[in-house]
Amino acid sequence: MHFELNEEQKEIKRAIKEFCEKEFTPELALELDEKEEFPMELYKKAAKLGFTSMRIPQEYDGQGYGLLEDCIVVEEMCRVDPGLGAAVSLGNLMIPDVLLKHGNEEQKKKYIPPLARGDTISAAAFSEPEHGSDITRMDTTAVKSGNEWVINGSKEFITNAPVADIFIVLCQTDPNATPSHRGQSIFLVEKGTPGLEATKLKRKMGIKPCITGSLALSDVKAPETSLVGELNKGFYYALELFDETRIAVAAQAVGMSQGAFERAFQYAKTRKQFGAPIIKFQGISFKLADMAIKIEAARMLTYKAAWLFDQGRLDPMATSMAKAFAGRVAMEVTDEAIQIYGGYGYLADYHVERFHRCAKITEIYEGTTEMQKLTIINRLMKTM
Amino acid sequence: MDIIVCVKHVPETAEAEIKIDATGKAIEKTGLVFDINEWDDYALEEAVRIKEKFGGTVTAITVGPEDADSTLRKCLARGADKAIRLTDTRFEDSDGYAIAKILQSTIKSLPFDLILTGALAGDDGYTMVGPILAELLGISHATMVKKIELDDGVAKVNRELEGGLEEMVEVKMPMVLTVQTGINEPRYVSIMGIRKAMQKEIKVLGLADIGLSENDVGEAGSWIKIEKMFVPSVEKQAEFLKGTPEEVSAKIAEILRARGLI
Ligand SMILES: Cc1cc2nc3c(=O)[nH]c(=O)nc-3n(C[C@H](O)[C@H](O)[C@H](O)COP(=O)(O)OP(=O)(O)OC[C@H]3O[C@@H](n4cnc5c(N)ncnc54)[C@H](O)[C@@H]3O)c2cc1C
Ligand SMILES: Cc1cc2nc3c(=O)[nH]c(=O)nc-3n(C[C@H](O)[C@H](O)[C@H](O)COP(=O)(O)OP(=O)(O)OC[C@H]3O[C@@H](n4cnc5c(N)ncnc54)[C@H](O)[C@@H]3O)c2cc1C
Numbered sequence: 001m002h003f004e005l006n007e008e009q010k011e012i013k014r015a016i017k018e019f020c021e022k023e024f025t026p027e028l029a030l031e032l033d034e035k036e037e038f039p040m041e042l043y044k045k046a047a048k049l050g051f052t053s054m055r056i057p058q059e060y061d062g063q064g065y066g067l068l069e070d071c072i073v074v075e076e077m078c079r080v081d082p083g084l085g086a087a088v089s090l091g092n093l094m095i096p097d098v099l100l101k102h103g104n105e106e107q108k109k110k111y112i113p114p115l116a117r118g119d120t121i122s123a124a125a126f127s128e129p130e131h132g133s134d135i136t137r138m139d140t141t142a143v144k145s146g147n148e149w150v151i152n153g154s155k156e157f158i159t160n161a162p163v164a165d166i167f168i169v170l171c172q173t174d175p176n177a178t179p180s181h182r183g184q185s186i187f188l189v190e191k192g193t194p195g196l197e198a199t200k201l202k203r204k205m206g207i208k209p210c211i212t213g214s215l216a217l218s219d220v221k222a223p224e225t226s227l228v229g230e231l232n233k234g235f236y237y238a239l240e241l242f243d244e245t246r247i248a249v250a251a252q253a254v255g256m257s258q259g260a261f262e263r264a265f266q267y268a269k270t271r272k273q274f275g276a277p278i279i280k281f282q283g284i285s286f287k288l289a290d291m292a293i294k295i296e297a298a299r300m301l302t303y304k305a306a307w308l309f310d311q312g313r314l315d316p317m318a319t320s321m322a323k324a325f326a327g328r329v330a331m332e333v334t335d336e337a338i339q340i341y342g343g344y345g346y347l348a349d350y351h352v353e354r355f356h357r358c359a360k361i362t363e364i365y366e367g368t369t370e371m372q373k374l375t376i377i378n379r380l381m382k383t384m
Numbered sequence: 385m386d387i388i389v390c391v392k393h394v395p396e397t398a399e400a401e402i403k404i405d406a407t408g409k410a411i412e413k414t415g416l417v418f419d420i421n422e423w424d425d426y427a428l429e430e431a432v433r434i435k436e437k438f439g440g441t442v443t444a445i446t447v448g449p450e451d452a453d454s455t456l457r458k459c460l461a462r463g464a465d466k467a468i469r470l471t472d473t474r475f476e477d478s479d480g481y482a483i484a485k486i487l488q489s490t491i492k493s494l495p496f497d498l499i500l501t502g503a504l505a506g507d508d509g510y511t512m513v514g515p516i517l518a519e520l521l522g523i524s525h526a527t528m529v530k531k532i533e534l535d536d537g538v539a540k541v542n543r544e545l546e547g548g549l550e551e552m553v554e555v556k557m558p559m560v561l562t563v564q565t566g567i568n569e570p571r572y573v574s575i576m577g578i579r580k581a582m583q584k585e586i587k588v589l590g591l592a593d594i595g596l597s598e599n600d601v602g603e604a605g606s607w608i609k610i611e612k613m614f615v616p617s618v619e620k621q622a623e624f625l626k627g628t629p630e631e632v633s634a635k636i637a638e639i640l641r642a643r644g645l646i
Contacts, residue, residue, distance in 0.1 A: 008582050011457060015573035022572075050575030063575045 003300075009072060012065075016051055016073045020080035026351065029081040032209035033354055036202060038121075038163050039084055039209050043091045047118020051077075052088065056096050060112040066310035067244065071251035071302060078255030079262070082358030086252055087210035090159055092116065094124035095168055098186065098241050102229030107188065111166055123164035125155035125215050126238055132157075133371050135170065135238065137180040140217060142171035142187060149173075149187060149227070151195075151220040159365070161198040161213030165191045169217065170234050181235035186228040195220040206357030243316045244309060246323045246366045250302040253326035253362035257295045260337035260355040264288065268340055284340060291333045298326035317379040320372035323362070327369055330359035385440035385534070387431040388491055388499045390517070391424040391459060393452035394507040402615070409610045420455040423502025427563040429570040430532060431500050432463035438534065441465045443494065447475055447486050453586055460584050461577035462570070472590040474598055479606035484516035486601055489594040492521060496558060498539075503528050503562040514562035525560040526553055530567050 005013065023042060032039055046052050054070035056062020063069075078085030092115040099108050114120040126135055140153025151171055161167075167189045177183025189196060198213040229237055265288055268279035278284045301322040308315045334356035338345035345352050363369045395416035403412040420428070431442045443466040444459035446452050456467040470486055478486065491499065499521075501514035511527070518525035530550060531542035537557050542550045544564050555561070591601065599605055625632045640646045 007457075008578065011454070011461065011573075011578045011582070012575065014454070014458075015461070015575065015578060019572050048574075049572055054575065063579070065575070 005072070009069060012069055013072050013076060015049075016076040017080075019046065019049060019051065020077055020085075024077070024081040024084045026081075029084055029209075029351070029354070030348060032087075033083050033348070034208075036200075036204070036208040036211060038160070038211050039087055040163070042084065043088050043121075044118045046077075046088050047091070047116075052091055052118055053096075053116035056112060056116045057100070060096070060100075060108060061116040062096070062112070066306070067247055068303060068306040068310050070248060071306045074248050074251040075255035075258070075299075075302075078252045078358075079259040082252075082256040082259065082355050083207050083209045085255060086207040086358065086361070089248065089252060090210055091118065092120075092122050093159060094241060094245060095122040095166060095188075097244060098124075098168060098228060098237060101240070102186075102233075102237055106225070107228070111188065115166070120165035121160050121163050123158050123160040123167045123213075123215075125158045125161070125167055125169045127155060127157050129154060129156045133368055135181075136235065138170055138172040138184055140169065140171045141175065142173050142185060142222065144173075147224050149222040149224070151187065151189070151217045151222055153217050155215040155217070157201070157365075158198070158213050158215050159210060161215050162200045162211055164198070167191075167196075167215070168228060169215075170238055173234075174232055177232065183232055184234040184238075185231050186234040186237055187222045188226040188228060189217075189220060189222055193220055193222075205360055206354070207361050240314075242366055243314055243319050246319050246372075247302060247305045247309060249362055249366050250298070250305065250319075250322040250326040253323075253330035253359065254295065254299045254302050256355050256359045256362070257291070257298065257326070257330045257333040260334040260352050260359075261288070261291045261295055263352055263355075264291070264337035264340040267344075271342075278340070287336050287340060291336055294329040294333060298322070298329040301325050317376050320367075320375040323367070324369045324372035324376070327359075327363040330362050331356070334359045385434060385438040385497050386495045387434060387440065387442045388494065388496045389424065389428050389431045389442060389444050389459070389464070390487055390499065390501040390513065391428060391444050391446050391455055392421040392502070392505050392507075393418050393446060393448045393455040394421045394505055397507065404613055404615065409613050411613065418451060418454070420458055421502050421505045421507070423504055423506070423563060423565055425502075425570045426565050426567050427500040427502050428459050428462060428464065429568045430563055431498075432571075433568060434498070434532070434534065435463065440497075443468065443496075445487065445490065446470065447478070447483050456586050457578075457581045458573060460581035460586075461573045463577070465584075467584065467586045469586055469588050470590075470594065471588055472601070474591050474602050477603040477606065478601055479608040480510045480512040481516055481607045482601050482605040484513050484520055485596060485605060486594065487513070487517055488520040489596050490589060491517075498534075498558065499560045501560065501562050503564045511562070514560050518560035521558075521560070523558050523560060524555050525562070526555050527562045528564045529561045530564050532561065532567075 050063045051073050053062035054065045054073055055067050058064040074089040077089050096112045096115055115122055128139055142149040142151045169187050169189055172183055173185040174183025195218045197216045201212045268284050269277055271278050305318040305322040308318050337352040338356055341350055341352055344350045395418050400416055405412045435442050442464045444456055444464040445468040447470045460467055504511040515525055526541050528544045529541045530544045533540040539555050540552055542552050544550055625635050
């Protein structure tokens with residue numbers, strides 16, 4: 001067992017820390033939390049330094065590190081600011097991962113390098129208005145017509161949809177398949193394709209700089225070459241993909257927890273009531289100790305899941321444990337941080353309420369906590 | 385253009401809580417975060433920019449313990465080509481003069497056209513390593529440099545003076561320049577840079593390798609000895625003026641006049 005980051009990982013942590021502490025300013029964080037705008041300039045800056053392409057191989061202009069190194073970066077971004085952190089860490093979500101596994105060389109060469117460099121933004125459209133946790137049947141269909149596919153349907157809650165250049169869309173390609181998930185496929189659709197329309201969803205609870213949209217697809221034509229991997233394998237690709245990317249969501253949760261904790265800790269040392277800094281009261285100091293314990297436990301689960309993936313031993317149960325636990329810890333820790341700030345914690349200018357609002361998403365997207373528990377219990381039922 | 389940059393691994397003390405250690409001659413280092421000295425950060429950036437323009441090499445060199453490798457790696461990640469760490473337990477307690485001797489003994493056998501150091505170090509603030517190093521090497525130097533323009537064996541450099549003044553001087557190469565903050569905007573460490581840095585070796589040299597004797601370094605080889613380090617006691621010198629606004633303003637005018645300020 002080895003519980004320490006190596007020198008290279010420490011250098012990575014130091015570099016991203018320095019970048020975020022200078023660039024993720026509190027002013028920008030507050031401004032974009034209000035405006036609900038994607039921090040494009042910041043994203044490109046981070047991308048040019050390699051921070052957004054950690055686990056993309058070097059041959060596709062990425063950095064060639066593993067998921068663990070990526071988690072270190074994502075965690076640090078979300079520690080400094082949860083909203084900007086979520087936005088920057090999700091700018092090229094999922095498409096490189098799915099193409100690396102199942103794409104052909106042409107697709108990889110065309111789409112991955114610009115995403116790695118930060119020149120383009122990606123979006124992954126699985127959820128639909130009627131299908132969120134359960135994506136075993138999609139209402140969005142792709143029908144073959146000559147040598148192209150025609151896609152119709154709508155997708156909901158799609159991260160980056162309003163700014164993305166390239167989308168993957170999960171479609172029902174065989175409506176008669178039983179079970180229905182055996183008839184699903186993933187297609188690549190480029191921005192500007194006639195019939196593709198994204199609308200921004202406003203007034204989310206948190207991660208406001210990470211913009212979300214609805215996607216309408218009406219008679220969108222996708223050439224045969226836009227099919228990712230094999231026909232009717234889309235559902236399986238999706239599940240496998242989430243087992244990987246969810247680990248990065250756990251890292252977001254750990255970072256958000258750590259950021260709120262550090263702020264609360266500093267505040268408790270300086271805020272005086274009853275003639276003493278409030279950290280002198282066990283009612284406060286024990287809260288802080290509990291927060292530290294939970295964060296460390298969440299971090300260990302997350303790093304372990306990432307490490308397993310990097311070893312080529314992806315373990316869906318480890319992933320789900322990390323995401324479910326880190327998400328809950330993020331909610332609890334950010335809540336306690338507000339409590340420690342007292343009335344000031346309730347004000348946006350003191351930042352911790354934003355951490356709390358942002359933390360909630362980690363219990364929802366890329367599979368709700370309940371779905372993680374299903375994965376865990378299904379695995380336990382099989383193996384115990 | 386071969387450039388040598390002298391860098392120091394220092395604790396970040398600006399916002400930390402500082403305590404004096406048991407010896408009474410140094411600060412308590414546990415819990416402090418160490419990083420490249422701020423002035424050296426600018427010197428390194430300037431060196432890399434000069435290299436990018438004229439070609440050549442940048443070598444970062446430090447006198448410090450093994451921990452200082454992180455500062456050297458940062459230099460490598462930001463564009464330095466080579467790194468040297470001078471480490472020996474006998475180097476401890478060296479003053480600026482002894483440090484300059486250690487640096488000189490190594491640098492004299494390296495090819496160089498230009499040596500950059502920070503104008504000062506954020507921890508002890510002596511501002512002397514650069515000028516002493518130049519004297520020991522028998523070459524010219526300029527301090528507090530805010531701008532460097534190189535041209536065929538000479539450099540036009542702007543030096544920062546008090547009161548917002550700058551002077552421009554011409555200095556002959558080879559030379560030592562001590563760099564002031566703000567001369568440029570240091571770049572961030574990139575992931576690509578880290579990967580490169582990790583593949584480079586940090587050369588480590590000790591007393592035996594640099595041809596100095598025990599008496600040249602450490603306390604024995606130093607001119608300055610620290611007697612005591614302390615946090616100055618806080619004194620209250622504010623005087624509160626009482627009275628009506630007219631009385632108070634009359635008193636203020638009186639005080640200012642008495643001190644020759646109006
Ligand atoms: C900000 C944001 C960004 C998002 N980004 C994307 C994206 O980029 N791409 C994408 O495809 N989707 C995205 N989503 C969608 C997200 O993945 C879904 O919201 C999530 O999977 C839950 O689906 P749902 O909202 O339809 O909830 P539902 O599935 O309707 O679930 C409602 C509740 O019921 C629970 N539940 C459902 N089934 C069970 C069960 N069998 N047992 C116990 N409990 C159950 C759920 O856990 C939840 O608590 C995003 C969502 C948000 C809010
Ligand atoms: C929206 C809003 C409306 C408000 N309206 C009013 C109003 O109309 N009138 C009014 O007078 N006030 C009002 N307040 C102020 C509110 O009553 C205070 O915020 C609250 O009493 C806490 O005080 P504080 O914010 O100064 O926190 P602090 O007293 O600084 O407390 C900070 C933290 O330390 C803890 N703490 C403090 N002392 C101890 C101790 N001895 N042991 C253990 N823990 C301790 C607290 O529980 C808290 O977790 C309002 C606040 C808000 C946010």
